[in-house]
Amino acid sequence: MESAGAVVEGRYWHALDDGQLQCDLCPRYCRLRDGQRGLCFVRARQGEAVVLTTYGRSSGFCVDPIEKKPLNHFLPGTPVLSFGTAGCNLACRFCQNWDISKSREFDTLADAAAPEQIARAALDLDCRSVAFTYNDPVIFLEYAVDVAQACRELGLKSVAVTAGYVCDEPRAEFFANVDAANVDLKAFSDDFYRKVCSGRLDPVLETLRYLVHETAVWLEVTTLLIPGQNDSDAELHAASRWIAEHLGPDVPWHFTAFHPDYRMRDTPPTPASTLSRARQIAKTYGLRYVYTGNVHDELGGSTPCHACGETLIGRDWYVLTRWNLTDDGRCRSCGEVCAGIFDGSPGTWGARRMPVRLGGVEAPPSP
Numbered sequence: 001m002e003s004a005g006a007v008v009e010g011r012y013w014h015a016l017d018d019g020q021l022q023c024d025l026c027p028r029y030c031r032l033r034d035g036q037r038g039l040c041f042v043r044a045r046q047g048e049a050v051v052l053t054t055y056g057r058s059s060g061f062c063v064d065p066i067e068k069k070p071l072n073h074f075l076p077g078t079p080v081l082s083f084g085t086a087g088c089n090l091a092c093r094f095c096q097n098w099d100i101s102k103s104r105e106f107d108t109l110a111d112a113a114a115p116e117q118i119a120r121a122a123l124d125l126d127c128r129s130v131a132f133t134y135n136d137p138v139i140f141l142e143y144a145v146d147v148a149q150a151c152r153e154l155g156l157k158s159v160a161v162t163a164g165y166v167c168d169e170p171r172a173e174f175f176a177n178v179d180a181a182n183v184d185l186k187a188f189s190d191d192f193y194r195k196v197c198s199g200r201l202d203p204v205l206e207t208l209r210y211l212v213h214e215t216a217v218w219l220e221v222t223t224l225l226i227p228g229q230n231d232s233d234a235e236l237h238a239a240s241r242w243i244a245e246h247l248g249p250d251v252p253w254h255f256t257a258f259h260p261d262y263r264m265r266d267t268p269p270t271p272a273s274t275l276s277r278a279r280q281i282a283k284t285y286g287l288r289y290v291y292t293g294n295v296h297d298e299l300g301g302s303t304p305c306h307a308c309g310e311t312l313i314g315r316d317w318y319v320l321t322r323w324n325l326t327d328d329g330r331c332r333s334c335g336e337v338c339a340g341i342f343d344g345s346p347g348t349w350g351a352r353r354m355p356v357r358l359g360g361v362e363a364p365p366s367p
């Protein structure tokens with residue numbers, strides 16, 4: 001493994017006949033001349049190789065509730081050591097983390113840490129997992145994989161929060177190393193992906209299918225609903241139908257609210273009624289675990305037993321309000337299995353967010 005702050009050669013690229021090097025990590029396939037950076041900005045051509053320029057560098061570390069990723073069926077109530085780097089391979093006009101994802105300066109990369117240091121810190125902080133989040137970990141794959149492996153050596157899990165915009169071979173390497181993923185399904189329209197995100201829908205659907213059918217990774221899906229952009233009944237029906245058919249009823253789906261940001265400051269915030277409408281539509285397709293996120297909605301945030309209707313896990317935003325599961329994840333009322341990764345009693349981390357600097361916990365817990 002590399003030490004913190006190193007430039008490492010990327011694993012997925014090849015030379016073209018015209019002398020350019022093509023990055024094969026994501027479906028953008030950036031073609032690079034010497035000194036050029038890809039759209040993600042963190043991968044660049046240096047001489048005769050494509051390198052990752054942000055190995056071991058982070059935009060900051062924070063202990064979060066796992067529910068914030070969001071993951072509702074993966075070690076509920078536990079703290080997760082979260083970090084990101086800089087850059088992104090999509091260019092979403094509504095990005096809610098644009099200061100990190102569109103960073104062109106590495107001044108956001110204030111913290112540095114080797115993979116073993118991150119895993120050790122997570123253990124010392126009583127976290128059950130480490131999350132790659134804030135920006136897309138696909139673009140720092142070599143670093144993320146090393147961190148995930150260091151976590152496994154210490155008995156910790158790792159979590160990827162990603163848009164799933166990645167090519168086949170790196171997809172397989174990346175997800176062989178992580179234990180859970182929340183994949184953004186930004187819309188169910190290729191037109192939206194092209195116009196609003198500068199991407200395409202198909203590779204994302206392929207990642208979702210791959211995760212369910214070819215890996216043991218625990219998957220949850222998130223869709224940020226943007227008024228007038230991706231929230232029509234027709235689109236929600238089409239997406240729900242696809243998820244039911246291709247992913248099955250047990251993959252949790254989170255609908256979250258948009259707040260005006262970045263290049264979409266003129267679009268209004270998502271009303272709570274839109275989240276509820278989306279949830280109702282998804283449930284008509286037999287999807288068992290559909291959530292409304294980043295709003296106070298105890299019904300839309302709680303996990304029901306799909307067999308008897310009992311509330312298995314009550315939630316108010318990130319706080320667990322009820323627990324009705326056995327240690328191996330069954331309904332205490334009827335014995336039916338709840339899909340997910342459960343391990344005994346739930347954690348008690350609550351909604352706290354605790355920024356940390358590696359090498360020493362710096363800030364006190366904040367509510």
Ligand code: SF4
Binds near residue numbers: 023026027028030044
């Ligand atoms: S990972 Fe970055 S450099 Fe590689 S193809 Fe995607 S955007 Fe381009």
